[in-house]
Amino acid sequence: MPQEIHTIEMPDGxxxxxxxxxxxxxxxxxxxxxxxxxxxxxxxxxxFGYQLPKEYAVFVNPGxxxxxxxxxxxxxxxxxxxTLEPRLAANTLAxxxxxxxxxx
Numbered sequence: 001m002p003q004e005i006h007t008i009e010m011p012d013g014x015x016x017x018x019x020x021x022x023x024x025x026x027x028x029x030x031x032x033x034x035x036x037x038x039x040x041x042x043x044x045x046x047x048f049g050y051q052l053p054k055e056y057a058v059f060v061n062p063g064x065x066x067x068x069x070x071x072x073x074x075x076x077x078x079x080x081x082x083t084l085e086p087r088l089a090a091n092t093l094a095x096x097x098x099x100x101x102x103x104x
Contacts, residue, residue, distance in 0.1 A: 017053040017104050025052065025102040032084060035093035039086060042093050046100050047079035053104030058082070061099040065091065068098075 010016050017023070025048055032044045058080060060068045066084045074081035082100065086093050 015055065017055060023053050023056070023102075023104050025050075026100070028099045029097040030100055031097050032093070032095065034095040035084075035086065038092050039089040040092070041083050041085045044082045044084065044098060045079065046082060048102070049078075051077055052079070052102060056102050056104030059101045059103070063096050063098055064094055066093055 008022050010022070027046060027048070030044060030046055032042050035042050056075070058070045058075075060070075060082055062068050062084055065087045067087055068082055068084050070080050070082055082098060084093055084098070
């Protein structure tokens with residue numbers, strides 16, 4: 001039987017927003033459209049139904065052979081935009097879904 005653990009320890013130098021909690025948001029299977037051709041990027045708007053922390057980190061599983069980034073200027077209090085790019089310029093992104101986790 002698994003053992004439940006109820007403590008999170010933040011090492012010195014961590015930049016948590018609050019001293020009493022860590023906020024984690026998760027969305028799986030967020031739809032992304034197909035790329036318009038070889039090497040073209042796709043953007044995916046991700047929104048949450050609650051206020052995100054003032055500062056937060058984003059982690060993405062693109063679900064295909066792609067790189068991703070979230071530009072700082074796309075981050076808002078309720079969401080952000082993920083940009084997917086094919087890892088190889090000759091490839092075209094397929095329609096699919098991404099998994100997103102926010103930690104702040």
